[in-house]
Amino acid sequence: MKEKYIRQSFLGENSQEKIEQTEIAVIGFGGGGSHIGQQLLHIGFKKIKIFDADIVEDSNTHRLVGINYPDDVVNQEPKVEVAKRMAKSIQGEITIETYKTTWQENADVLKKCKIIVGCVDSYDQRDQLEVFCRRHGIIFVDIGMVVKSNEGESSQMSGQVILSLPGHLCMRCMGFITDENLNQDRSKYGDAGPQPQVIWANGVLASTAVGIVVNQVTGWAGNVAKPIYLSYNANAGELEVHPRLKYTKIQKCSHYVLELVGEPKFIDL
Amino acid sequence: MNDELKITSKFLKEIRLNLYRPHSFAYERVGFVYCKATKKEGGLVASTYEAIADQLYIEDKMVGAKFSGDAIFAAMKRSLKTKEGVFHIHIHEHKGEPHLSNVDIRSVLEISNSLSDVTPNVKHGCILLSEDCCKAYVLSGDKKSLQLIKTSVIKFPFSIFYPKGELL
Numbered sequence: 001m002k003e004k005y006i007r008q009s010f011l012g013e014n015s016q017e018k019i020e021q022t023e024i025a026v027i028g029f030g031g032g033g034s035h036i037g038q039q040l041l042h043i044g045f046k047k048i049k050i051f052d053a054d055i056v057e058d059s060n061t062h063r064l065v066g067i068n069y070p071d072d073v074v075n076q077e078p079k080v081e082v083a084k085r086m087a088k089s090i091q092g093e094i095t096i097e098t099y100k101t102t103w104q105e106n107a108d109v110l111k112k113c114k115i116i117v118g119c120v121d122s123y124d125q126r127d128q129l130e131v132f133c134r135r136h137g138i139i140f141v142d143i144g145m146v147v148k149s150n151e152g153e154s155s156q157m158s159g160q161v162i163l164s165l166p167g168h169l170c171m172r173c174m175g176f177i178t179d180e181n182l183n184q185d186r187s188k189y190g191d192a193g194p195q196p197q198v199i200w201a202n203g204v205l206a207s208t209a210v211g212i213v214v215n216q217v218t219g220w221a222g223n224v225a226k227p228i229y230l231s232y233n234a235n236a237g238e239l240e241v242h243p244r245l246k247y248t249k250i251q252k253c254s255h256y257v258l259e260l261v262g263e264p265k266f267i268d269l
Numbered sequence: 270m271n272d273e274l275k276i277t278s279k280f281l282k283e284i285r286l287n288l289y290r291p292h293s294f295a296y297e298r299v300g301f302v303y304c305k306a307t308k309k310e311g312g313l314v315a316s317t318y319e320a321i322a323d324q325l326y327i328e329d330k331m332v333g334a335k336f337s338g339d340a341i342f343a344a345m346k347r348s349l350k351t352k353e354g355v356f357h358i359h360i361h362e363h364k365g366e367p368h369l370s371n372v373d374i375r376s377v378l379e380i381s382n383s384l385s386d387v388t389p390n391v392k393h394g395c396i397l398l399s400e401d402c403c404k405a406y407v408l409s410g411d412k413k414s415l416q417l418i419k420t421s422v423i424k425f426p427f428s429i430f431y432p433k434g435e436l437l
Contacts, residue, residue: 100405111307112273114427136307137275137314137423166423169279220427225278226425258280261314264303 005044015218016044017223022217023113025049026104027129029064029079031197032119035206037083038065041090043214048087048096049113051103052079063199103129110135111146115213118142119206121195127177130164134256135264140164142171143211145232147196157234159201160206160242162227163216169227172255175244176229201234208232208239225249272311272416274304274394276355278424281403284318288360288398295326297333297359301344301395302431304354311407311418313354313392317345333374334359336408341377341380350386355384356405357395367399369406369415377415404430 001009007014025043026033030050040048056064056072056079058086064079066086072079080098087096099106110116116138118129126142134139145159166172171177215221229245234237288298290357296400304313318420321336329335344355349395359365369377375394385408394407394415406415420430 018426111312114421114429135314136276136312136420139423139427164275165425167279216426224425258277258316261316262307 006014008043009216011214011220013172015220018217019044019214020046022115023047023049024115024117024213025051025103025110025113026117026119026135027051029083029123029183030054030060030119030205031199031202032145032209033117034063034065034079034082034086036117036210037096038086038090039207041087041095043210046091046095049109050080050083050096051101051106052083053090053100053102054079055161056082063197063202070116075238083171094118095148097172107132110138113138115139115141115216117209117213120144122183123177126171130171132255134165134170135261137166138207139166139216141209143209144203145234146164146170147200153186154235155196155226157198157201159205159232159234161205161212161232161239163212163229165225165227166256167258168225168253169245169248169250170253170255172230173253174227174248176242177189200258201232204234204239207211272313272407272418273421274315274396274419275307275311275423276302276396276403278422280315280318281398284358284395285360285398287318287320288358289434292323292334294328294367295334298388299334299336299357299359301340301346302356302358303351304356305333305390306352306354306391311392314425315355315396316354318358319347344380345384346419348384348391348393352388352391354388354391355381355393355409357381358398359395360398360400364400364402366402367394367397367404372406373397374415378408381415382412384434385412386388394418402430404429 001016006162026036029050055076058073061069066082066209078100083098084094087094116133130140144160149154149155229242230239232241279335302315303317307314321340325336325340327335348355357380381393392407396405403420404420405420407418409416422428
């Protein structure tokens with residue numbers, strides 16, 4: 001093992017090789033995705049694909065890891081350029097593929113990935129990503145946070161980290177994706193202004209997700225294959241298994257059956 | 270070669286349980302795994318398993334399992350309709366990396382060629398299991414040999430069998 005990774009050698013025999021060989025994508029390089037990209041690069045992932053169609057704006061300054069203020073804002077730098085710069089500063093070379101597009105516009109490159117980490121804003125996007133992952137046998141990790149404000153009360157900040165493993169319970173089985181919240185989502189997400197986000201909550205969720213990814217690749221923690229749905233109560237600073245998963249009676253996913261894997265296509269009726 | 274076959278560990282477990290059922294005279298069981306293409310350059314995801322029906326086995330003490338052409342014909346018919354890749358599957362009962370025997374190679378080549386005649390645009394081949402390893406082979410472009418491909422078992426932690434022979 002290379003000297004620079006010696007202090008993570010406890011991850012197991014060939015762990016660094018496994019990490020370097022794993023193709024992984026990060027969808028969204030904002031508050032959560034920039035944390036995740038940074039950590040994946042430090043850990044030594046070499047086959048990283050990053051998708052984000054946005055440019056850096058003033059309102060990203062408080063949470064975008066790797067931002068070069070004010071130049072990135074003034075130059076309207078694409079967020080994926082921040083990712084490239086980050087890769088060069090951490091790895092010494094640009095080891096990542098970046099796409100200044102939505103993931104749907106370049107979905108073919110995602111099909112090779114073993115893991116996709118979704119750092120997207122809406123239930124609808126999460127739902128689409130999970131459908132894609134299930135179709136192509138890809139492990140999906142989702143993170144997200146939301147702030148709810150009620151007049152006269154303090155804002156409630158919460159979030160989730162979900163591991164959706166093909167063959168196991170999906171986000172619908174876990175009660176996270178529902179028709180109701182998909183409909184609500186289409187009108188607005190959260191109710192404390194436009195997409196409220198803060199760096200510390202993004203950091204907690206992103207770090208937890210990276211831990212799940214590394215465990216999935218190396219198996220160092222010795223768990224067994226199972227879906228994960230962690231609920232983050234940022235007001236209390238608590239992260240715990242969500243009751244919807246903890247007490248679920250669902251044994252088998254009925255939403256994504258194996259017969260439906262592969263490219264979608266028209267069939268004769 | 271960019272070919273890769275993905276299979277979930279849950280599905281693989283179900284297949285193993287099915288293959289371990291004793292047969293009245295055959296030494297081992299075999300089946301077909303139907304795979305859907307997921308990308309142009311050769312991605313496949315295992316989708317459905319069909320066991321060879323008991324009555325289609327033919328008694329032959331020279332091999333572990335022999336089955337009638339009806340089973341292959343049924344697989345050809347299904348592939349023609351669904352455009353799925355068809356992979357013959359069986360287990361070698363030991364730990365570590367399994368290897369195809371000469372009989373395996375000969376019979377899988379015959380079956381895969383038959384399947385390739387009806388659906389030439391999808392990959393056909395075989396999946397070979399041991400007690401702790403899973404490898405997939407596809408029929409080569411010239412249809413004369415079987416090529417080992419990258420095989421991913423989606424589980425915790427996921428395992429990938431690379432064509433060079435190393436198991437990561």
